[in-house]
Structures are given as C-alpha cells and as structure tokens.
Amino acid sequence: MLKVTEAAPTAGLALSWRDLLVLPFFTKAQNSLERKLAHFLGIEDAQVECSGTAALVVALEALKTISNRKQVVINAYTCPWVALAVIKANLIPVLADSQPQHFDYCEKSLKSLVNQQTLAVVHTHLAGRVADVEKTIAVAKSVGAYVVEDAAQSLGAKLHNKSVGTFGDVGFYSLGVGKGLTIFSGGVVVSGDLQIRQALRRVGDSLPRNYLFESRRVVELFAYFILYRPLGMGLAFGRHLRNKLKRGNLIQAVGDDCSFDFPLHKVGAWRMMIGASAADRLPDFIERTKKIAEKRLAQLTKIPGVSIVLDAQDGEGVWPFFIVQMPSEAMRDGVLDRLWDKGLGVGRLFIHALKDYDYLAPFFANCKIPNAQTFASRTFIITNCIWLSERDFARICDVISEQVAYV
Numbered sequence: 012m013l014k015v016t017e018a019a020p021t022a023g024l025a026l027s028w029r030d031l032l033v034l035p036f037f038t039k040a041q042n043s044l045e046r047k048l049a050h051f052l053g054i055e056d057a058q059v060e061c062s063g064t065a066a067l068v069v070a071l072e073a074l075k076t077i078s079n080r081k082q083v084v085i086n087a088y089t090c091p092w093v094a095l096a097v098i099k100a101n102l103i104p105v106l107a108d109s110q111p112q113h114f115d116y117c118e119k120s121l122k123s124l125v126n127q128q129t130l131a132v133v134h135t136h137l138a139g140r141v142a143d144v145e146k147t148i149a150v151a152k153s154v155g156a157y158v159v160e161d162a163a164q165s166l167g168a169k170l171h172n173k174s175v176g177t178f179g180d181v182g183f184y185s186l187g188v189g190k191g192l193t194i195f196s197g198g199v200v201v202s203g204d205l206q207i208r209q210a211l212r213r214v215g216d217s218l219p220r221n222y223l224f225e226s227r228r229v230v231e232l233f234a235y236f237i238l239y240r241p242l243g244m245g246l247a248f249g250r251h252l253r254n255k256l257k258r259g260n261l262i263q264a265v266g267d268d269c270s271f272d273f274p275l276h277k278v279g280a281w282r283m284m285i286g287a288s289a290a291d292r293l294p295d296f297i298e299r300t301k302k303i304a305e306k307r308l309a310q311l312t313k314i315p316g317v318s319i320v321l322d323a324q325d326g327e328g329v330w331p332f333f334i335v336q337m338p339s340e341a342m343r344d345g346v347l348d349r350l351w352d353k354g355l356g357v358g359r360l361f362i363h364a365l366k367d368y369d370y371l372a373p374f375f376a377n378c379k380i381p382n383a384q385t386f387a388s389r390t391f392i393i394t395n396c397i398w399l400s401e402r403d404f405a406r407i408c409d410v411i412s413e414q415v416a417y418v
C-alpha cells in the first residue's frame with residue numbers, strides 16, 4: 012500500500028521560513044554562525060567548512076603543517092568519507108577494528124597499529140552516541156599522535172557535561188542534510204589549541220570560492236525547506252531509496268557511493284545566515300528528540316536478544332536515530348525485508364566495513380577487521396524522526412520481535 016507520508020531517516024531540524032528571510036549583505040554571516048556554534052559547544056572558536064569531509068581535510072592539512080608523520084588511524088566501521096578525506100590529504104589511512112558489539116575501537120587493535128608514524132587517530136561518535144574518547148586519547152598520546160574527534164553525527168552530545176568534539180586536539184561536525192543542524196552541506200572544525208586553530212584558519216582561508224557549487228547548495232537548501240516534512244519526504248528521499256532497493260543497489264540506496272572528487276570551497280554568506288538563524292532552535296530540538304528517544308528506547312530494550320548501541324559512561328548523547336544490533340545477519344535482513352521500503356525510517360547506516368567498498372578495497376588489502384564486518388552485517392537503524400507516529404514505532408518493534416522469535 013502506498014504511504015502518503017514518510018518518516019525522515021534521521022531526526023533533523025526543519026527550516027522555518029524565517030530562517031530564509033535573513034539578509035546576507037547586512038550582517039557578518041560567517042561570524043554569526045561560527046560564534047553561535049562556538050557558544051553552543053562551549054569553546055572559543057568554531058570554523059565552518061563546506062562539509063564534514065572538508066572539515067576533516069582541513070584538520071589534517073593543518074596538522075600536516077605541524078608534524079611530518081604520515082599515517083592516520085580510522086575506525087574500520089565508519090563513514091567512507093572519512094577514508095576519502097585522509098587519502099585526499101595525501102596521508103595513509105590505517106584501519107583499526109571495532110569492538111564486536113560497538114563501532115568504537117577495539118583497544119587491542121588500536122594499540123597494535125599506532126606508532127611513531129601515526130599523525131592522528133580519528134575517534135568517532137556515530138549516531139549521536141558518545142564513544143569512549145578518553146581511552147582513544149590515552150592510546151594516541153602514548154605515541155605522540157594527535158586525536159581528531161569525528162562528531163559528524165553527534166553535534167550537541169556531551170561527555171562529563173562537555174561537548175564531544177572538544178576532547179581531542181581537533182574535532183569536527185557535519186552540517187550535512189539529515190544532521191541535527193544543516194545548511195544542506197556543511198561542516199565545522201574546532202580546536203582548543205591556539206597553534207592548531209591558527210593553522211586551521213590558514214588552511215580554510217586558502218580554499219577557493221565556488222559560485223557554481225554554492226548556488227547548487229542554496230537551491231538544495233531551499234528544497235530541504237520545502238520537502239523536509241511528512242508529505243515531502245517521499246519525493247525528497249523515499250522515491251530514490253525504493254528505486255535503488257528495487258535494483259538491489261544498496262550502496263546507492265544509503266548514499267555510500269562516495270567519490271574522491273568531492274568539493275572543497277568556502278561556504279557562502281547566505282547559507283551561513285540561514286544556519287545561524289536555525290541554530291537558535293537547536294538546543295530545544297535536541298531536548299525534544301531526547302524525550303522522544305527515551306520512550307522509544309524503553310520499547311526497543313524490552314525486545315529480547317536485540318542490543319541497542321548506547322553512550323559510554325557519563326555520556327549524554329543526542330538522538331538522530333538508533334543503531335540496533337540483531338543476533339544474526341539473517342535476522343537483520345529479515346527485519347529489513349519487511350521494513351526498509353515502507354517509509355518508516357528503518358534502514359542501514361553504512362553497508363560495509365570500510366575495506367569492503369570496491370573503491371576503498373585497494374587501500375586496505377591486508378587489513379583484518381572481523382569485528383567491524385560482523386557489526387556491519389548485523390546492524391540496522393531506526394529513525395528518531397519527530398513525526399514518526401508512536402503507532403508506527405510500535406509496529407517496527409513488533410516486526411523486530413517477530414523476527415527474533417521466528418528465525
């Protein structure tokens with residue numbers, strides 16, 4: 012049956028028409044978005060880039076001006092853009108395995124891979140979850156490496172009441188579509204260290220303007236304003252998803268078809284202003300989605316045999332979506348067969364562990380990452396979209412329970 016409304020795959024902050032009425036020529040756009048983000052994160056300065064990937068490239072290029080080490084350790088289960096950013100910065104990505112039940116590093120694997128060649132270890136907080144960054148810092152510092160905190164999916168998450176992304180030497184966030192706060196494609200890079208901050212600014216300032224790309228992003232942001240709602244998501248997202256699923260192209264279905272040819276340019280004033288206006292509503296939005304997540308989590312955790320990825324101790328994450336781990340790949344696929352194309356916000360995060368993408372395989376031929384591969388094969392995600400009804404959420408839980416009982 013055709014569903015008229017469709018849940019968004021993640022809980023993102025919708026734009027208001029007021030956000031679009033800001034006038035770029037009368038205010039210092041960049042300052043206001045960067046100032047607001049710095050205030051929100053509780054730090055001195057934040058720097059906006061054209062994507063989270065670009066923010067990571069800027070971070071690595073900045074670190075390269077301070078150190079000549081060449082290797083960057085990354086999670087074997089993370090967004091493929093992370094590996095592409097490392098390669099784009101002419102550095103060598105090294106894959107460390109994850110834990111069997113969590114995307115965070117297996118400490119043994121991480122310790123075995125860091126050495127005097129390690130420029131940085133990228134620590135990742137996926138899905139709004141707070142992963143144990145202090146453990147990563149201890150391992151990285153034992154060999155004098157920097158820590159780059161990837162909080163692309165976790166803007167607003169906290170550990171010990173301090174924003175994630177501000178524990179490492181450098182941190183970055185994504186303002187991409189589907190994230191809490193978006194300018195359709197954008198990123199933020201931060202550092203508590205003045206020398207690194209100055210290097211970040213130098214690298215950021217050296218990026219060109221790209222008026223063609225910027226115009227495209229403005230149009231896309233407008234489309235986001237119009238379509239990011241229950242009646243628009245089918246057109247903006249669901250049609251493409253179902254089309255790709257029908258053809259069996261899972262990588263394109265989730266947007267994992269990443270390319271080395273990604274844009275690096277300055278963000279225009281108007282998008283900055285729109286972001287700054289929307290940023291005022293971010294704290295309330297985070298609180299609202301947290302309350303919804305609490306109720307939904309209570310239902311999910313009641314299902315026997317299923318595990319939900321949660322925060323590290325004393326972490327308080329944000330809740331764009333839930334990562335659910337099933338006891339087997341067959342059970343996971345059983346859930347997806349019934350729900351993925353139904354417009355309920357059930358799907359997959361990343362299709363593979365990094366070495367299993369064709370375009371990344373040549374870089375990781377000899378890596379052994381069994382935990383990350385198992386994690387990729389057993390997990391799926393459920394949106395925490397605010398307009399997904401509680402009835403639909405209960406229906407999702409029923410399907411999961413039936414699948415665990417059935418297989």
Ligand SMILES: Cc1ncc(COP(=O)(O)O)c(C=O)c1O
Binds near residue numbers: 092164
């Ligand atoms: C964990 C992680 N890191 C980096 C990125 C790259 O961010 P962007 O899509 O804004 O380039 C993403 C994208 O979603 C991500 O999920």
